[in-house]
Amino acid sequence: xxxxxxxxxxxxxxxxxxxxxxxxxxxxxxxxxxxxxxxxxxxxxxxxxxxxxxxxxxxxxxxxxxxxxxxxxxxxxxxxxxxxxxxxxxxxxxxxxxxxxxxxxxxxxxxxxxxxxxxxxxxxxxxxxxxxxxxxxxxxxxxxxxxxxxxxxxxxxxxxxxxxxxxxxxxxxxxxxxxxxxxxxxxxxx
Numbered sequence: 190x191x192x193x194x195x196x197x198x199x200x201x202x203x204x205x206x207x208x209x210x211x212x213x214x215x216x217x218x219x220x221x222x223x224x225x226x227x228x229x230x231x232x233x234x235x236x237x238x239x240x241x242x243x244x245x246x247x248x249x250x251x252x253x254x255x256x257x258x259x260x261x262x263x264x265x266x267x268x269x270x271x272x273x274x275x276x277x278x279x280x281x282x283x284x285x286x287x288x289x290x291x292x293x294x295x296x297x298x299x300x301x302x303x304x305x306x307x308x309x310x311x312x313x314x315x316x317x318x319x320x321x322x323x324x325x326x327x328x329x330x331x332x333x334x335x336x337x338x339x340x341x342x343x344x345x346x347x348x349x350x351x352x353x354x355x356x357x358x359x360x361x362x363x364x365x366x367x368x369x370x371x372x373x374x375x376x377x378x379x
Contacts, residue, residue: 240261285322301354301358
């Protein structure tokens with residue numbers, strides 16, 4: 190009987206130690222990694238493009254798909270709603286804050302990144318507009334495709350995406366040229 194009780198105590202202690210390791214060390218580490226990944230998804234230079242590939246769709250009319258795509262791109266933490274204009278093949282993201290409240294460089298990088306992602310993954314989308322309370326920006330599919338000089342289908346591969354779209358965002362001059370040549374600023378916003 191003593192032998193049986195000793196095994197019970199040993200198993201109980203082993204379970205308690207294992208539980209303490211899992212709850213006190215492994216679980217917090219996993220949560221910290223998860224939080225780090227989530228934070229990286231908010232910035233265009235660290236965003237994982239493969240995470241949005243499941244939202245590829247032929248038609249912009251799938252509001253749920255389009256919403257999910259944009260909720261998984263940088264600046265997804267900015268509260269927003271969507272409006273679709275199917276006759277124009279246009280989507281408008283209506284943000285509930287000023288563009289001026291976002292770091293200008295991050296805002297420009299994210300707009301370039303997000304508009305490109307929308308055009309690459311939504312085949313018939315022609316215009317991407319994002320409206321803040323103080324200003325709005327409109328970007329056309331044709332101007333973005335001309336900017337890159339490659340077909341959007343080529344950008345669906347992670348290596349191509351990173352090389353052609355994401356990595357150049359580190360150069361402020363590149364982003365400024367994109368804004369000057371491709372983005373149409375609309376004063377007034379939403």
